[in-house]
Amino acid sequence: MMKKILVIAPSWVGDGVMAQPLYRRLHERHPDLELHVFAPSWTLPLLARMPEVHKAHLNPFGHGQLRLRDRWQVGRMLARERFDQAxxxxxxxxxxxxxMFAGIPRRTGFLGESRYWLLNDARELDETALPMMVERFCALAEDKDQPVVRPIPHPRLASSATGRQTALARLQLDTQKPVAAFCPGAEYGPAKxxxxRHFAELAQRFTRAGYQVWLxxxxxxxxxxxxxxxxxGHTAINLCGKTGLDEAIDLLSLASVAVCNDSGLMHVAAALDVPLVALYGSSSPDFTPPLTSRSAIATLNLECSPCFERQCPYGHTDCLEKLVPDIPWKAVVQFVPPLTDKADET
Incomplete structure (x- = not known):
């Protein structure tokens, strides 16, 4: 018997990637599942790369926007789909x-913000039993009081050969030299x-080792x-803002290695199975690690971190300032052929 489920997806790109194991588990439990996802526009390219998703519905509401009447109208529109569960x-x-406005008979989620009256399949979150975000997502695929099925598979995103060639041509890029992808942003805040200057020094090292660096x-x-x-010295090519997420996915898939802050693009690189070094300062790899077998964590484990703050509460950001480029440089070696910085030979 066909089952129809709507998932209300997270707003962050990284969280959107980490939701895919949940989608996979739902299909395992319900072989005739038709899975729909309600998500913001900037994460829709992720869903297009996930074969588990039958249809994506645009979430038009920005961060912090209540717009109660608009939510009621969207809910009534979704009611036409006759979902069995959200x-x-x-x-x-x-x-x-x-x-709730869509009249979906079973509404599953963790309790929070006193929303127990909106969920009729509400769960208490045991943070000790489920320390990782991906585990918490997957727990909602199971019936109440049932354990998470382990091991949880890693997220996987598909890249497009046609998309890669189109993006390379549009941006006048080539792959004659191996690519080191750097992801220097972090939407959450500067403490991540x-x-x-550290990224720049690392870019120079990769360039001297025969790589090209794409940001x-x-x-x-x-x-x-x-x-x-x-x-x-303009050895790094700045692609920030020049690609949409769909093109970034295709171009990232061409990288031989990636060096990323704890960010949405770090999770994208991991889901593309690109070997990567993940840089952690104010956040924790215990909660949102790169979900891949080919990653290394670069962190100093200072007494004041992780603080999970957007800005360093002490004003020094030592957790990242003192994470010198030599640390990720040495971590890369386990994933790629031995790197030789020609400056070290002189």
Whole structure:
């Protein structure tokens, strides 16, 4: 018997990637499943690369917007789909309103923001039993009080050969030299961003080792990318703001290695199975690690971190400032042929 489920997806790109194992598990439990996802526009390119998703519905509501009447109208529109169940991944009260307005008979999610009256399949979150975000998502695929099925598979995104060639041609790029992809942005805040001068020094090292360096990010990261490119002597090519997420996915798939802040693009690189070094400062790899077997974590584990703050509460950001470029440089070696920085030979 066909089952129809609507997932209310998270707003962050990285969280959107980490939701895919949930989608896969839902298909395992319900072989005739038709899975729909309600998601913001900037994450829709992810869903287009996930074969588990039958249809994506645009979530038109920005961060913090209540717009109660508009939510009711969207809910009534979705009611026409006659969903059997909604799974609400965000913990906000606003995210649980649309499934209720849609009249979906079973509404599953963790309790939060006093929304128990919106969810009739509400779960208590045991953070100790489910320390990772991907585990919390997958727990909602199971019936209440049932354990998460392990091991949880890693997310996987498909890339497009045609998309790669189109993006290369449009941006006048080539792959004659191996590509090191850097993702220097972090939407959450500066306490998750490795300093530009460190990225620039690492770019120079990769260039001397025979690599080309591509910088990926959103339009908000363009200024950071420009700074890195200038400090690197323009050895790094700044693509921040020049690609949409769909093109970034295809171009990232061409990289031999990636070096990323804890960001959405880090999770994209991991889901593309690109070997990567993940840089952690204010956040924790215990909660949102790169979900791939080919990653290394670069972190100092200072006493004051992880603090999970957007800005360093002490004003020094030592967790990233003191994470010198030599640390990720040495971590890369386990994934690619031995790197030789020609400056070290002189």
């Amino acid at each position: 799974i609400v991944l965000p913990n906000s009260i606003k995210s649980a309103l649309v499934p 961003r490795w300093p530009s 990926f990010g959103s339009p908000k990261d363009k200024e950071i990318g420009d700074e890195i490119a200038a400090l690197s």
